[in-house]
Amino acid sequence: MEGExxxxxxxxxxxxxxxxxxxxxxxxxxxxxxxxxxxxxxxWAAADSAPQCSASEIDGxxxxxxxxxxxxxxxxxxxxxxxxxxxxGGAPDDHLAFAEAVHYNPSDLTAWVDSILSELSPxxxxxxxxxxxxxxxxxxxxTCSPLPYRQHQTAVVASTRQREEEGSAIRLVHxxxxxxxxxxxxxxxxxxxxxxEMRVVLTRVNTGVGIGKVAxxxxxxxxxxxxxxxxxxxxxxxxxxxxxAEQEILYHHFYEVSPYLKFAHFMANQAILEAFDGYNRVHVxxxxxxxxxxxxxLIQALALRAGGPPFLRLxxxxxxxxxxxxxxxxxGLRLAELARSVRVRxxxxxxxxxxxxxxxxxxxxxxxxxxxxxxxxxxxxxxxGDPGDDAAAPIDSVLGWIVGLRPRIVTVVEQEADHNRPAFxxxxxxxxxxxxxxxxxLETGRGAARHHHHQQQQAVAxxxxxxxxxxxxxxxxAARVERHEPxxxxxxxxxxxxxxxxxxxxNAFKQASMLLTLFSGEGYCVEEVDGCLTLGWxxxxxxxxxxxxxxxxxxxxxxxxxxxxxxxxxxxxxxxxSGNDI
Amino acid sequence: MAGSNEVNANxxxxxxxxxxxxxxxxxxLAYNMLRRPDGTFxxxxxEFLDRKVPANVFPVNGVISFDLLIDRVTNxxxxxxxxxxxxxxxxxxxxxxxxxxxxxxPDPFPVIIxxxxxxxxxxxxxxAIYDSLCRRFVSLCGAVVISVNYRRSPEHxxxxxxxxGWTALKWASSEPWLHSGKDAKLRVFLSGDSSGGNxxxxxxxxxxxxxxxxxxxxxxxxxxGGNQRTESxxxxxxxxxxxxxxxxxxxxxxxxxxxxxDHPACNPFGPNGMKLEELPFTKSLVIVAGLDLTxxxxxxxxxxxxxxxxxxxxxxxxxxxxxxxxxxxxxxFYEVMEEIKNFVSSNx
Numbered sequence: 030m031e032g033e034x035x036x037x038x039x040x041x042x043x044x045x046x047x048x049x050x051x052x053x054x055x056x057x058x059x060x061x062x063x064x065x066x067x068x069x070x071x072x073w074a075a076a077d078s079a080p081q082c083s084a085s086e087i088d089g090x091x092x093x094x095x096x097x098x099x100x101x102x103x104x105x106x107x108x109x110x111x112x113x114x115x116x117x118g119g120a121p122d123d124h125l126a127f128a129e130a131v132h133y134n135p136s137d138l139t140a141w142v143d144s145i146l147s148e149l150s151p152x153x154x155x156x157x158x159x160x161x162x163x164x165x166x167x168x169x170x171x172t173c174s175p176l177p178y179r180q181h182q183t184a185v186v187a188s189t190r191q192r193e194e195e196g197s198a199i200r201l202v203h204x205x206x207x208x209x210x211x212x213x214x215x216x217x218x219x220x221x222x223x224x225x226e227m228r229v230v231l232t233r234v235n236t237g238v239g240i241g242k243v244a245x246x247x248x249x250x251x252x253x254x255x256x257x258x259x260x261x262x263x264x265x266x267x268x269x270x271x272x273x274a275e276q277e278i279l280y281h282h283f284y285e286v287s288p289y290l291k292f293a294h295f296m297a298n299q300a301i302l303e304a305f306d307g308y309n310r311v312h313v314x315x316x317x318x319x320x321x322x323x324x325x326x327l328i329q330a331l332a333l334r335a336g337g338p339p340f341l342r343l344x345x346x347x348x349x350x351x352x353x354x355x356x357x358x359x360x361g362l363r364l365a366e367l368a369r370s371v372r373v374r375x376x377x378x379x380x381x382x383x384x385x386x387x388x389x390x391x392x393x394x395x396x397x398x399x400x401x402x403x404x405x406x407x408x409x410x411x412x413x414g415d416p417g418d419d420a421a422a423p424i425d426s427v428l429g430w431i432v433g434l435r436p437r438i439v440t441v442v443e444q445e446a447d448h449n450r451p452a453f454x455x456x457x458x459x460x461x462x463x464x465x466x467x468x469x470x471l472e473t474g475r476g477a478a479r480h481h482h483h484q485q486q487q488a489v490a491x492x493x494x495x496x497x498x499x500x501x502x503x504x505x506x507a508a509r510v511e512r513h514e515p516x517x518x519x520x521x522x523x524x525x526x527x528x529x530x531x532x533x534x535x536n537a538f539k540q541a542s543m544l545l546t547l548f549s550g551e552g553y554c555v556e557e558v559d560g561c562l563t564l565g566w567x568x569x570x571x572x573x574x575x576x577x578x579x580x581x582x583x584x585x586x587x588x589x590x591x592x593x594x595x596x597x598x599x600x601x602x603x604x605x606x607s608g609n610d611i
Numbered sequence: 612m613a614g615s616n617e618v619n620a621n622x623x624x625x626x627x628x629x630x631x632x633x634x635x636x637x638x639x640l641a642y643n644m645l646r647r648p649d650g651t652f653x654x655x656x657x658e659f660l661d662r663k664v665p666a667n668v669f670p671v672n673g674v675i676s677f678d679l680l681i682d683r684v685t686n687x688x689x690x691x692x693x694x695x696x697x698x699x700x701x702x703x704x705x706x707x708x709x710x711x712x713x714x715x716x717p718d719p720f721p722v723i724i725x726x727x728x729x730x731x732x733x734x735x736x737x738x739a740i741y742d743s744l745c746r747r748f749v750s751l752c753g754a755v756v757i758s759v760n761y762r763r764s765p766e767h768x769x770x771x772x773x774x775x776g777w778t779a780l781k782w783a784s785s786e787p788w789l790h791s792g793k794d795a796k797l798r799v800f801l802s803g804d805s806s807g808g809n810x811x812x813x814x815x816x817x818x819x820x821x822x823x824x825x826x827x828x829x830x831x832x833x834x835x836g837g838n839q840r841t842e843s844x845x846x847x848x849x850x851x852x853x854x855x856x857x858x859x860x861x862x863x864x865x866x867x868x869x870x871x872x873d874h875p876a877c878n879p880f881g882p883n884g885m886k887l888e889e890l891p892f893t894k895s896l897v898i899v900a901g902l903d904l905t906x907x908x909x910x911x912x913x914x915x916x917x918x919x920x921x922x923x924x925x926x927x928x929x930x931x932x933x934x935x936x937x938x939x940x941x942x943x944f945y946e947v948m949e950e951i952k953n954f955v956s957s958n959x
Contacts, residue, residue, distance in 0.1 A: 088630050090938045095662020095739035096634070103629050110636040117643075124643035128653050135660045138637060145640070473683070539655035551686045557659050567688055568666070568678045568737050 096138045109142045116149055132535040134560040197233045198240040202461070204230065205244060208251055209457035217255050224252060238472050243465045246495050247457075250502035257503075273348040274356070277319050279493035284322055286483070286490045287471055288549045289572045292541055292564045293406055294323040297440035299537040300576035301402045302330055304438035308400035311339045314393055314434075316385055316408040318345030321360040323406070325367055332371035339400075340374040344393050349381040357381060386412060386423035390430045401436040409519070410443055413512040416451055428526035432579045439528060439577040444513040445563055445570040448501050460501045463571070464494060470566035473550060516561055516573040528577040532560030623851055626902065626930050628940045635852050635934045642733060646860050652732055652765050662739040668711065670695035674749045676742070677711055681782045685762065687775050689782075690736040692745045692756040712788050719792035721754040721800055721826065721959045724779055724814075726761060728805030730834060730861035731772060736760035740937045744804075747939075751948055752955040754800075757783060761810065765864035769876050772806070772865075776814035784823060798959045800827045801893075804936065806865075808833025812879060812912075815893050825893040827958040829951055831936055832900050833909055836862055837878040838871055841907035851902040851932045858905060878908075880915030887919040894922035896954040898947055901929030926950050 088100045098106060117123045130148050135141050204227045211220040227248050234241040284290040305311045311331075315323070324343060331338040343364065350356045357379030368375030382388045385408060395401055414422030431439060446463040450456045471487060500511040514522075520530070538557055541564070545553045556563050556570060563570035624632060641660050645653045666676040676692045696710045714720065725748065727734050727741040734741060736758040745756045761775035783789050783799055790797050801811040801818075808830035818825045836858060848855045859872075866874050873881045895916055899909045916923045928935070931943040939945065 090940060091630050091634060093739065093743050094634055094937060095664065096637070098630075098633065103633055107629060107633050107636070110633065110640060113640060114636070124640075125647065128644040128656055132656070132659065135641075136662060138633070142637070142640075535656055535659045538659045542655040542658065555658070556663055567680055567686075568663075568690075570665070 091138070095136060097136050098138045102139045106139050106142055109146055113142070113146060113149065116146075133532040135557065136559055197230055201227060201230050201234065201240060201244045205247055205251075205461060206454070206458055208248075209454045212251060212254060213453040220251065220255055224248060224255075239469065240465060242491075243461070243468050246464070246498050247461055247502065250499050253499065254503040273350065276496075277356070279489060279496065280319050281322070282486050282489035283493040286487045288545055288553060289564060290322070290406070291548075292545070292555075293442040293572060293574050294326065295541055295544065296533060296537060296562055296574035297404055297406065297442060297576070298323065298327045298330065299540075300438055300440050300531060300533060301327060301404070302334075304402060304531075304576075304578070305331070305339065305400050308437070309339045310342075310396070310399040311402070312342040312344065312395060312399045313402045313404060314344045314346070314436075316346050316403070316405040318347040318357060318360055318379070321345065321364050323404070324364050328364065328368050328373050328375070329371055332373045338371075338373040340376075341368065342376045342378070342399070344378045344380060346380045346382055346385065346388060348383050355379070384411070384423075386427055390434060393434070395434050401434050403431050403434065403436045403439045405440065406442040407444065409441060410449070410512045410514060411510040413449055413514065416449060424522070425526065428523065428528070432527055435579060437578065438531065439523075439579075440574070441519065441523070441577065442572065442574050443516070443519060445515055445565070445573045446513045447515050447518075449512040449514050457502060460498060464498055466566050466569045467494060467571055470552065470571075473552060516558065516563070516575065519573075519575070520559075520561075523577055527580040529580055530560045531576040531578050533557075533562050533574070533576060538562060623932070626851075627932055627935075628938070631934070631938050631940060634937060635932070638733075638934075639852050642857070645733075646857065650765060650860075650864060652864065654766065657733065661734065663735065663737045664739045664742045665737070666690055672746070672750060674746045675711070676746070678737070681759075682775075682778050685775065685778070687762075687778055688736065688760040689779055690742070690745070690758045690760070692749045692758065694749060694753060712786070714788050714791055715755060716753065716791075719796070719798055719959055721752050721798050721955050722783055722789050723748055723752065723754045723756045723800045723802055723829070723955070724776070724783060724811075725756055725758045726772075726776060726801075726803030726807030726810040726814075727758060728803065728807045728832075728834070729763070730858075731764045731806040731809075731865040732861060733763070744936060747948065748802075748951070751952045754955065755789060764861070768864070768868075769866055769870075769874075770813075772810050773813045773817070773876075776801075776810045777817050780814055780818060780823060780825075796824075798826045799824075800829055800955060800958075801825055802829035802831070803833070804831035805933075806834045806861075807831075809835060809876070813876065816879075816885070816887070816890065819887075819890040819892045824891075827954060828893050828895040828897075829954060830895060830897045830909075831947075832898065832903050832905075832933060833912065834861075834905065835877060835879065835908040835912050836872045836905060837881050837908060838873045841905075843907040844904050847902060847904035847906075851904070853904050853933055855904065880911060884915070887916070887921065892916070892919070892921045894924075894958060896924050896926065896950065898926045898928065898950070900931035900933060900935060900943075901927060902932040924950075924954065 085099055085101055088096075088098050088103060091098050117127075127145055127148060130145070132141065133144070204223050208220050208223040208227065211217070211223060227244070231241060231245060231248065234244075236242055236245050280290075301313065313324075313327070315321075328341065331341060343361070345357050345360060347357050358377075361377030361379055365375055365377055378394065380388060380392050409424065409427075412422060412424040412427050414424075419425070444463075446459060448456055448460050448463070450459065468491065471490065497511045500509055501513075504510075523530075535557075538555060541562065542555050545555065545564075552567050554565050554568055556565065558570075558573075561573055561575035563573045565571045627635070641657075645657045645660075647653065666678045668675050668677055673695055674692055675695045676690055679689050679691055681687045681689050691711075693711070694715045696713060696715070725741075725745055727736060727738065729738075737760070741758060745758045748754055748756045757779060759775060759779045762771040764772075780799065780801070784797050787795075789799075792798070801815050803809070803811040811828050811830055812833065815825050815828050840855065844855050844858075847853075862872050862877055866872070866877060872878060873883050875881070875883045875885060878884060895913070897909065897913045897916075899906050899913075903909070910925070910927070913923050913925045926947060928943045928947065931941075935941060935943040936947060
């Protein structure tokens with residue numbers, strides 16, 4: 030790494046969100062084990078499950094190793110493994126075919142092994158005892174959570190050789206947390222004193238990088254909170270957030286200098302492509318069009334589809350443009366031009382809405398027979414309310430109408446963090462550590478070139494993140510829209526809305542990994558978590574991408590929604606832009 | 612080959628519990644998919660399949676963990692495990708940087724630098740199986756455990772892993788909070804399983820050469836080999852999850868191009884090995900599984916240390932297979948953990 034030497038300030042860490050449950054069946058130095066060392070000639074001595082867990086429960090020890098296998102399935106998995114062993118030859122090449130296959134959700138060992146077996150001999154379905162209980166893809170029930178550690182996050186501390194700077198950095202962290210604590214208790218006098226002290230400490234650290242930079246933003250945010258907190262969704266949130274046009278520019282810069290959004294778009298497009306397979310009329314509903322950065326790649330992939338491209342409709346949702354410009358339409362025109370150039374029949378429609386919950390399904394004009402993809406990149410969290418106050422939040426009704434559209438796929442990208450915790454101090458500390466990791470990656474990832482232009486781009490990208498920080502720290506109530514929640518909680522929520530995870534497989538994972546290696550620095554890590562993928566920095570996941578589809582036996586919601594009038598703030602641009610017909 | 616495979620499965624089944632058999636057979640199957648005959652490795656699929664766990668600063672059974680970037684230049688990460696720090700007055704407040712890097716006790720405590728196994732190619736410090744093991748070491752020994760995420764082969768051959776181990780040891784020596792006792796000493800143990808055991812040995816040699824005192828080495832089924840084919844390799848080939856061929860692949864992927872298995876990294880007491888007699892090499896606890904086909908090399912290693920005048924305690928679990936330490940469901944597991952505990956406490 031060039032030119033890194035002197036800047037070794039530590040970044041910080043964040044914490045776990047929830048305490049894990051002890052995996053059932055775990056024994057600590059107690060007597061007899063669940064399975065004895067067998068002496069029987071027929072096989073394992075005790076094929077029964079551990080006394081503590083019933084047969085339909087998960088084997089606790091394997092859970093600790095990251096595998097979710099029901100005790101009652103162990104024998105079946107073992108037999109499948111044996112069959113594989115004897116069926117695949119002994120030569121080194123023989124296993125390679127399976128490397129080329131697409132793998133899904135390795136934690137579900139039973140399914141994984143079965144899928145390899147069926148690759149091997151599709152004509153011979155593996156003999157399977159009927160499952161004791163229906164397979165559940167999501168975990169609605171936290172009491173026997175089989176993979177407890179998944180709920181926790183920690184970011185990275187960069188060790189430093191410079192004791193003094195490290196001392197100042199530690200001091201800054203302590204002061205920040207103390208200040209947030211004072212703010213939470215309403216002691217603004219003390220908070221102000223701490224802020225003054227922090228300003229002094231900041232003069233002793235390099236505020237250009239690492240903890241110095243992030244701490245600076247958090248100090249500013251605390252100041253703002255004390256002196257002009259925003260709790261309504263009126264103009265104060267606009268002043269913090271800036272105009273929609275500004276926001277698009279910031280987003281675009283963040284997209285350019287780091288891999289997070291590129292990863293998100295890539296994964297979502299993969300899932301959408303697969304879901305659209307076999308359909309000639311497809312409709313993508315983008316919850317936040319911005320500059321439409323996600324769609325050129327999808328359009329091109331559809332153009333190259335075997336059997337020819339489908340007719341693609343794109344409905345882009347975005348905030349209304351105040352100045353007479355029609356930003357949505359402009360993006361639509363550009364995408365139409367691209368579609369035309371690759372001979373994909375294309376129609377665009379813009380729906381201007383300040384908030385997703387102002388959108389009504391009828392505005393999306395979903396047509397029977399078309400495959401619908403709903404794409405939400407960093408939008409769903411804006412529909413959440415305070416935890417425990419769920420009834421008031423729009424998320425459930427929005428999820429309801431999403432499901433009502435009968436989408437083939439719903440792609441969800443969210444920040445992997447818990448920034449919606451009820452207590453301010455918890456939220457503050459969680460954000461402190463999340464954003465330090467995020468900033469650390471921006472500085473250190475290979476994208477962080479030394480060129481002036483790139484540095485400018487990076488500076489703008491940081492403002493994008495700074496806005497998020499401000500919203501989390503300064504705002505309350507309806508004004509606080511950056512209500513990030515971790516993947517585990519999204520799973521539960523989407524599960525309650527009758528959405529089931531569509532597992533993202535090893536092919537997508539591999540491509541994402543390879544792209545990361547090519548274009549970004551070392552330190553980024555892609556992980557597979559129960560069918561979803563996360564991208565993180567130094568082992569701390571920062572963003573998650575997942576794909577969902579509606580449960581087939583959910584009745585569609587009543588049609589009365591179609592005729593409700595919309596909220597006043599929504600306007601409806603019905604602009605349809607078509608590409609040339611071939 | 613089919614016939615002998617049936618025999619393998621039956622013999623194997625006799626000696627391990629069902630869930631252990633499933634776990635290790637699963638690894639075997641997955642790993643077979645990752646090694647290509649041309650010596651390359653399907654790293655992306657490996658990372659996809661590996662089950663990882665995040666670090667956790669909230670205590671689980673009294674142990675917390677956090678990731679640390681030890682060296683920015685090589686992106687060397689380590690996961691630190693320690694007894695949870697005493698809760699501050701407001702027990703709701705999570706631990707902060709300073710609390711985490713504070714001594715776990717006023718009394719002398721061991722620091723265990725752990726190198727995970729995986730035959731130099733597989734696994735990471737955040738692999739679930741190794742996360743569990745490291746947590747257990749903390750509870751067992753009251754230790755701070757540093758699990759080093761060393762660079763793996765074939766992308767990074769010898770001596771990258773050793774260099775990373777050395778970096779970790781030097782880092783630990785420079786951290787005041789890891790020093791304990793009236794003499795403010797770093798009571799460090801180098802440990803590892805499989806390739807990790809091999810790395811521990813070589814880092815210990817370097818430590819001895821450089822005057823850094825190591826309190827002890829704990830090697831679990833350490834990975835050694837040589838050009839010869841030993842009796843145990845012939846007898847146990849393919850019988851208990853491991854084949855001689857896969858061992859050869861991993862060595863080929865790790866050792867320098869053109870080197871053979873009598874390279875001193877692989878065969879420290881072989882024809883090209885270095886003499887350890889003069890060195891203040893540390894004490895060793897060497898645990899050998901009797902059903903590990905490379906056990907002859909491990910036993911020879913222990914012999915080599917003894918002949919060089921160094922203290923070795925050999926624990927030979929005759930009926931144990933590779934990976935017996937992953938799941939706490941056999942006597943092997945518990946008795947070996949007890950040995951480790953005693954070794955650490957008597958040498959701390």
